[in-house]
Amino acid sequence: MTGKTLFITGASSGIGAATARMAVARGWRVGLFARREDRLRDLVRELGADNALALPGDVTQMADQQAALQRMTDAFGPLHAAFANAGRGLDAPGTEWGEVDEWQDMIRIxxxxLLFTAKAALPFLKETQGHLLLTGSAAGRIHIKGSVYGASKWFVHGYGGNLAEEMREWGGRCTVIAPGMVDTEFFDEAKPKAIRPDEVAGAALYALEAGDHAAVREVFLMPR
Incomplete structure (x- = not known):
């Protein structure tokens, strides 16, 4: 049992919820941040109020994230890790047929x-020489015809490397968790051959629980 604390955005379903479940099973206490308060409260009931805290808010609002982190540390003590996991895709692929409003909404999230999560969490993580996880994607490691979504994940991969160097100066660590297709609500129908959310959660916990002298910069998962 670690006794450590983990803040997770996009925690109401998919990778975020799976990571919360696995972290609690391994002794972490988790702060669950997302817009869907009803789902967060259901997850807290499942995990136990001593282990999990519902933190409803909008990831695109810096003030919401700052307030959530303050609430979490007031309740659970120092922050050891944060997982910038919230994300969305696009209905209209490519550039020519893409919807500008969709692009703007996706870039905000x-x-x-993700930038707001990093900025809000770093002051807390500095106190513990903590760890920041970012959800990247296989789409951020390859070129996909006209993909604006993929370009947003290229940003995550580039920024993750830059942030790892910044955090290294004070003993912190940053890891990009980069899965291929994951069977979540991100897609309209089930993807039975895709990676399961709990498999991505396992990658996140692997990075978080690496030895004191190991900095896992990226975990890249693909369906078999």
């Missing part, structure tokens, strides 16, 4: 929301 996939890029600005």
């Amino acid at each position: 996939n890029i600005l929301g």
Whole structure:
């Protein structure tokens, strides 16, 4: 049992919820941040109020994330890790047929929301020489015809490396968790051959629980 604390955005379903379940099973206490308060409260009931805290809010609002982190540390003590996991895709692929409003909404979540998580969490993580996880994607490691979504994940991979160097100066660590297709609500129908959310959660916990002298910069998972 670690007794450590983990803040997770996009925690109401998919990778975020799976990571919360696995972290609690391994002794972590978790702060669950997402817009869907009803789902967060259901997850807290499942995990136990001593282990999990519902933190409803909008990832695109810096003030929401700052307030959530303060609430979490007031309840659970020092922050040891944060997982910038919230993200969304696009209904209209490519550039020519892409919808500008969709691009703006995606960039607010996939890029600005992630930046806000990093900025809000770093002051807390500095106190513990803590760890920041970012959800990247296989789409951020390859070129996909016209993919604006893929470009948003290229940002995550580039920024993750830059942030790892910044955090290294004070003993912190940053890891990009980069899965291929994951069977979550991200897709309209089930993807039985895709990676399961709990498999991505396992990658996140692997990075978080690496030895004191190991910095796992990226975990890249693909369906078999």
